[in-house]
Amino acid sequence: MAGSSDVDLPAWAPLAALAAFVSAALFFWLDPLGSGEKTPEPPRIEAAYYDATPVRPLKSGLMTEGTPCGQCHDSMTPPDEDPRKQGTFHKQIVLHHGMNVRCFNCHNREKRDFFIAYGGEPIPYSQVETLCAKCHGPHYRDWKNGAHGRRSGYWNTAMGERKTLVCIGCHDPHWPVFKPLHATPAPRALRTTAAATDER
């Protein structure tokens, strides 16, 4: 045929090429001479760093060591003054909240199972954010708009629930400034050689 300058290959040629490819692949994969440098397995980051549970575990209601406040306080006569000291019974409570030094700024003197609003109305535990809002208007506003505090779930509420974490899921109400937290180790992208991992 005119223009056919192709070399005529024997019929077994494609089979030979395939066999050569497969044996080369096996050679590199199995590495029988042990010549290839092994990439060291990077050390695992501790599972705790992936943990997304809130800093403070939330309770089902206002209680101390499993006992609702009212169980003791409903039968006690509340003091007239607004205490700054908690007496001996609640000595584990350390109030470190700036100028906010009085228990009854937040807790309800008469109905101890509740918090207290400015007008004296009881605030239930399930609405603790309205307690914080009494004094932290701008943070409350930002939180409601999603600019403060963690948001998770779905942005589009038609697809699923939008989850909001309440103030005391992060802040200890008695000591609201965060105590120093451990930072996660720096990302290890591209630093997989033994030397790079050893420096950490």
Ligand code: HEC
């Ligand atoms: C097991 C019983 C008990 C429980 C439960 C309890 N308290 Fe008390 N509490 C006491 C006693 C007793 C005192 C008086 C304390 C003293 O001076 O040591 C007290 C005192 C206080 C005071 C100081 C003012 C006062 O009334 O004398 C505050 C504030 C207070 N409690 C808040 C709470 C809150 C809030 C809860 C729930 C989270 C709670 N308590 C749960 C027993 C209890």
Ligand code: HEC
């Ligand atoms: C800024 C508001 C605020 C002030 C001020 C405050 N508390 Fe509380 N307190 C709270 C909130 C909110 C909770 C619920 C915390 C939770 O469940 O995580 C709480 C929980 C408690 C508890 C139960 C938790 C526990 O660890 O046993 C006790 C007891 C208590 N408060 C006592 C007091 C006493 C006594 C004072 C005064 C010295 C005081 N609180 C001052 C807001 C406040």
Ligand code: HEC
């Ligand atoms: C009665 C008023 C009052 C209430 C209620 C209150 N706070 Fe505060 N909060 C204060 C004051 C006053 C400060 C100190 C501000 C300062 O010293 O600059 C403060 C400080 C703070 C700080 C630290 C800010 C800083 O920069 O030091 C945080 C966080 C905080 N509050 C969170 C909360 C949360 C969460 C709640 C609800 C559980 C709450 N507060 C309820 C009055 C209040």
Ligand code: HEC
């Ligand atoms: C997801 C956790 C989270 C939630 C929920 C959250 N905060 Fe905070 N908040 C923080 C962190 C982190 C900071 C900055 C660290 C610090 O100052 O200790 C902060 C800072 C603050 C400060 C001090 C800001 C400053 O300028 O120093 C206030 C006040 C405060 N938050 C109030 C609130 C109130 C009120 C709510 C609820 C309506 C709330 N936060 C909910 C994590 C949270």
